[in-house]
Amino acid sequence: MFSSDWLTQFQTRLNDDAEMAVIGDWFTVAMSLSCGDERCVLRFERGRLVQTIAMPRLDTPCAFGFRASADIWRRFFADPPEPLYHDIFAMLMRVPGFVLEGDTLVAMQHARALHRAMRVMRTVSPS
Amino acid sequence: MSIEPIVGRYLNLEVGGSSYRIYFEEAGSGVPLLCLHTAGADSRQYRHVMSDSAITSRYRVIAFDMPYHGRSNPPDGWWLQKYRLTTADYLAMVRAVWQALSLERPVVMGCSIGGAIVLAVAAEYQRELRGIVGLESSAFAPGRFNEFLHHPGIHGGELGATYTYALCAPQSPESSTRENWWIYSQAGPGVYAGDVYFYSLDWDGRKTIGQIDTRHCKVSLLTGEYDYSCTPEMTRQVAAAIAGSRLVIMPGMGHFPMIENYRDFRAFLLPELEYMLDDPRQ
Numbered sequence: 414m415f416s417s418d419w420l421t422q423f424q425t426r427l428n429d430d431a432e433m434a435v436i437g438d439w440f441t442v443a444m445s446l447s448c449g450d451e452r453c454v455l456r457f458e459r460g461r462l463v464q465t466i467a468m469p470r471l472d473t474p475c476a477f478g479f480r481a482s483a484d485i486w487r488r489f490f491a492d493p494p495e496p497l498y499h500d501i502f503a504m505l506m507r508v509p510g511f512v513l514e515g516d517t518l519v520a521m522q523h524a525r526a527l528h529r530a531m532r533v534m535r536t537v538s539p540s
Numbered sequence: 541m542s543i544e545p546i547v548g549r550y551l552n553l554e555v556g557g558s559s560y561r562i563y564f565e566e567a568g569s570g571v572p573l574l575c576l577h578t579a580g581a582d583s584r585q586y587r588h589v590m591s592d593s594a595i596t597s598r599y600r601v602i603a604f605d606m607p608y609h610g611r612s613n614p615p616d617g618w619w620l621q622k623y624r625l626t627t628a629d630y631l632a633m634v635r636a637v638w639q640a641l642s643l644e645r646p647v648v649m650g651c652s653i654g655g656a657i658v659l660a661v662a663a664e665y666q667r668e669l670r671g672i673v674g675l676e677s678s679a680f681a682p683g684r685f686n687e688f689l690h691h692p693g694i695h696g697g698e699l700g701a702t703y704t705y706a707l708c709a710p711q712s713p714e715s716s717t718r719e720n721w722w723i724y725s726q727a728g729p730g731v732y733a734g735d736v737y738f739y740s741l742d743w744d745g746r747k748t749i750g751q752i753d754t755r756h757c758k759v760s761l762l763t764g765e766y767d768y769s770c771t772p773e774m775t776r777q778v779a780a781a782i783a784g785s786r787l788v789i790m791p792g793m794g795h796f797p798m799i800e801n802y803r804d805f806r807a808f809l810l811p812e813l814e815y816m817l818d819d820p821r822q
Contacts, residue, residue: 493710496766502706503768506683521688525698528706 414448414486414539420455420465423537430533433460433526440526442519445469445478448486452478460526477515479531485510490538501531546590548611551604555636556629562637563611564604568596571670571817572646574638575603576654578796579739580700580732581723582610585651588802594810598817599647604637606630608731623734626742630657631664647816651675652770652795653739659778662757663748671758671816673809676767676795678774679749679781685740689733700732701725707795709766713803720799746781754784760812761785764793786812 427433433440437460445454454475456464466473479501481489485508488498497507504511513520520527544567551562565583567590575586583603590601605612608623634657638646647670650658655677662672688694689703701724708717724732752759759782763775772789779787790797790808797805 497768497771499710499766500706500768502703503766507768507771518688518691518693521691521694521699524694524702528702 414451414483415446415453415467416539417465417467419537419539420453420467423534424462424465426537427462427530427533430529433529433533436460436529437526440523440530442477442523443473443475444520444527445475445480445515447478447480447514448483454478457526457530462530475515477513477517477520479511480514481508481511486539490535492535492538494535501528544587544591545596546587550611551637551640553636553640555632558615560607560615560633561613562604562607564602564637564641565590566600566602567591568599568601570596570598570600572638572641572643573599573601573813574634574643574646574648575601575798576634576648576650576657577603577606577609578652578654578704579735580609580704580727581720582606582612584610584723585720585796585799587799588806589798589809592802592806594806595813599813602641602643606633608728608734614728623730624742625653625735625738627657627660627738630738631660634661635665645670645819647671647673647813649673649675650677651798653735653743655770656681656739656743656745659745659749659752662752662759663745666752666757669757670819671760673812673816674759674761674775674778675797676763676770676775677761677778678770679745679778681743681770681774682740684769685733685736689736690730696729696732697725697727700727704795707767707769708800709764709792709794711766711792712794712801716802717796717800720796723799749778749781752782752785754782758816759785760788760815762788762790762797762808762812764790764795764797766793767795769795786815788812 440460443456454466454469546567548565582605586603608614655674658672701721705721
């Protein structure tokens, strides 16, 4: 789901995002994306995605992450997305298999920038 | 340069032993159409309705800010009580405003929490109304309340605005959904949480909405396909409980039709307002 090519595309698109350049000053955090046995960590610094780590080891700190099945991720990335799968907040409320794991307080402290990052992520289709 | 037809004024009134200074806006003339905003927002959400001559040529459109919202003050002593909107308080405030403005047999239109309370308004006062238009109306809507909505470690304005931005449909114009974001970002501390308390924890109209008699009070229900707070299924359940009600599920629309995508919304709204004008009691 989260191939190195896809991660690179997302990194490029996010780091070119004009809105994140405005709102991302405090978005310094590491988060994970998980799908079955697959997991990657995204490390942001001041709104820029500076490192992507596929299959991270236990010495890779990570505050929170999103976990879902391949089917749920595919629905999230669909264009246009179907109702209830069109946004992370919609899925967190209505799709039980889409889980915010880790420190949810940290995630919500970054709600605005995190939401923007996930909106930009939706524009990059995974292989 | 242009000047919009909307005029704003203040109304001072007593409700439940407390004094309130309520801000309201209006435009047009004709049948009163009282509009109720969503949780944590204010009457600005109805600016397109109030600027639409197809509506204002036949309706006197009025929208007010609930206490604590927009330009309406909280009651004196607000700092000594946690803000928690209840069904009884909300109903009393809507009733007090329409009586204070001497609105004769109004149509009451509300969205989200407003879409919920219009069901209570209709159940309680149906013989005094022409009808209700429920936008994103549910009789029971648990699940939205969470403690992070008012938390010292979280910017409540940004969280509330971002959370509600997500309630808009992907098809809605960006400038409009961002306008709603901006309105939400300006809510006072804990106000959105206090409104969601009503919506998710206090409100349960499942036993009362069956009392609404559409021969006295017409009922139109419009819900967006992408609304995940009040899903189309939740409004279908309301429609099924009210014999004679009209139901429209709006494709490509989210939770805030009057502000997130007015161009598309008006095509759904105008027929319902036309329907409300035909009054079988006259």
